[in-house]
Amino acid sequence: MPQLLPGVLGHELRNPLAAAMTGALLLREMLDTDDTRGPVLDSVLHDLERIKHLIDGWLQVARAGVAPRRELSVDELLARVAVRHGAQVVGPASDAEVAGDPSLLERALDNLLENARQAGARHVRLAAQVLGGRIQVHVEDDGPGIAPAQRERLFRPGSTGRGGHGLGLYAVATTVAAHAGTVQCVPLTRGTRFTITLPLAAACPALV
Ligand SMILES: Nc1ncnc2c1ncn2[C@@H]1O[C@H](COP(=O)(O)OP(=O)(O)OP(=O)(O)O)[C@@H](O)[C@H]1O
Ligand SMILES: [Mg+2]
Numbered sequence: 142m143p144q145l146l147p148g149v150l151g152h153e154l155r156n157p158l159a160a161a162m163t164g165a166l167l168l169r170e171m172l173d174t175d176d177t178r179g180p181v182l183d184s185v186l187h188d189l190e191r192i193k194h195l196i197d198g199w200l201q202v203a204r205a206g207v208a209p210r211r212e213l214s215v216d217e218l219l220a221r222v223a224v225r226h227g228a229q230v231v232g233p234a235s236d237a238e239v240a241g242d243p244s245l246l247e248r249a250l251d252n253l254l255e256n257a258r259q260a261g262a263r264h265v266r267l268a269a270q271v272l273g274g275r276i277q278v279h280v281e282d283d284g285p286g287i288a289p290a291q292r293e294r295l296f297r298p299g300s301t302g303r304g305g306h307g308l309g310l311y312a313v314a315t316t317v318a319a320h321a322g323t324v325q326c327v328p329l330t331r332g333t334r335f336t337i338t339l340p341l342a343a344a345c346p347a348l349v
């Protein structure tokens with residue numbers, strides 16, 4: 142499928158979907174708490190949420206190749222993501238900048254942290270480490286880990302171990318590749334580490 146098609150489709154679906162969600166939410170508020178129609182509406186809302194999540198994933202993948210770039214601080218990026226997810230940033234500040242689309246890179250990290258939480262991790266740690274002209278961003282969790290067979294197909298679309306859409310890690314891989322980077326998954330004794338490696342902005346002026 143051409144890469145822009147999911148983006149256009151997603152964009153066109155977003156408005157009617159938002160209207161449907163608002164309508165369902167309004168109806169939900171009109172019902173008394175003991176109204177037997179409540180659970181039906183809850184289930185509709187749940188499904189609409191799932192569709193929204195799927196569309197957001199499409200849009201993330203579609204935008205990755207065409208998003209505008211600017212220099213952004215990795216420390217600030219990690220701090221914003223950590224606050225949102227109640228995660229911890231460990232180690233010294235990297236004082237590094239990468240060239241990229243901040244919302245896409247943040248969304249990629251959001252996907253990793255959401256996955257960790259959904260898998261049952263209690264603690265997630267973020268760290269950044271400059272190595273030559275590149276920076277590694279680590280996302281480590283203390284969850285149940287990922288079986289070797291599943292790790293092999295982890296970044297392929299549709300690969301889910303929890304009845305999700307299997308789009309999150311595909312979107313991460315697409316976003317990172319569009320920033321000339323790589324993403325790896327490494328098992329830990331207790332948990333999982335995802336490492337995103339990106340070129341420093343100074344090392345790739347053509348990207349800015
Ligand atoms: N940190 C993690 N710990 C344990 N399992 C993980 C972790 N990250 C990902 N997984 C496994 O990898 C699968 C694929 O993740 P991915 O984000 O691509 O899809 P999803 O979360 O199932 O659905 P979506 O993100 O589209 O809602 C997950 O379903 C889960 O089984
Ligand atoms: Mg996910």
